Amino acid sequence: MTPRILLLPGWLDSGATHWQTRWEQAHGFERVQQDDWQWPRRGDWMARLEDTLLADERPAVLVAHSLGCHLVAAWAAHSQHRARAAAALLVAPPDVTRPDLPPQLHNWARELRRPLPFASTLVFSTNDPFADAARSRQMAADWGSELLDLGAAGHINGDSGLGDWPAGLAQLRAVMARAGLAPGF
Template sequence: MTERPAAPAPATVLLLPGWQNSGDTHWQTRWEQGHGYHRVEQADWLWPRRGDWMARLDEVLLEPGRESCWLVAHSLGCQLVAAWAAHSGLTARVRGALLVAPPDIERADMPPQLGSWRPIVRARLPFAATVVASSDDPYATPERAAMMAADWDASLCSLGNCGHINGEAQLGDWEEGHRLLLALAAQAGSA
């Protein structure tokens, strides 16, 4: 009988939603409710500014009990992790990151609200990471998702056709994604 990897403590898992936040049917909201994970709230979900979101992540990581955290990002939250990791002095507090559906923010058809996020930060992440991509994501081709994973030195998991891996994909609690988080925790050494 194989042992299941231990789940990270709920207080140490930080959920990083993307542009416009994660709604009621989004797996991040369900993980927050079902596992007790902590959503990092941003001051402006509609007109996100990269520097503001990075500063907010620093603030949350400086809270008591956040010395060893796991990041679970969706969409623009993935770009937040990459930009934040390239500039923050707090990266040692992060054990690993699950980066789900990173958008290609360099595309010409991206909304103007996301202009401050260009260019994509392509530096290697200083912690273990897994990029989860969909073959029919309307915001990033599989090739661009693979490039981001390679640039960030993250492993890549392709889900097949799952759209933007959000509430519209009707994933429910998305147990497969939670297993990916547990596998990442086991790979990086859960603390």
């Protein structure tokens, strides 16, 4: 059975030049659409992810960027349907414990630090303005994720100049292989 690839953008969604948008267009991956990208409520985002996962019996691979990474951790800590997710690629999770967190994100400040119940890789940048390298390493350790240092790539978004980000697709294939899944792309 071919797995679903679910794209989980962060706060404010992923724009036209973002690698998630490019992957959606090039490979037909499915973006999980949230009702409110401006004021993300963790419970609402978790419910939308749960509904999306339950709508299709195929295993899912979660491809999260920024706040979407914390969505994966929160959903995995609370859902009774964790088996619906087979793997996750977590890219540039922000430090939601920062004192300068925007008010729209305060309901995400209670960080969930449990190991994820599926294969995962966390990709971080050494000059991400939203999480320093030490915090990124700690999140990977807390979530039981393999760690990939991308070097100085900013927030690993559309502004990072990654284009289609073929190295990211290679990481997606690698985490899928660790989960025993064959990529169909």
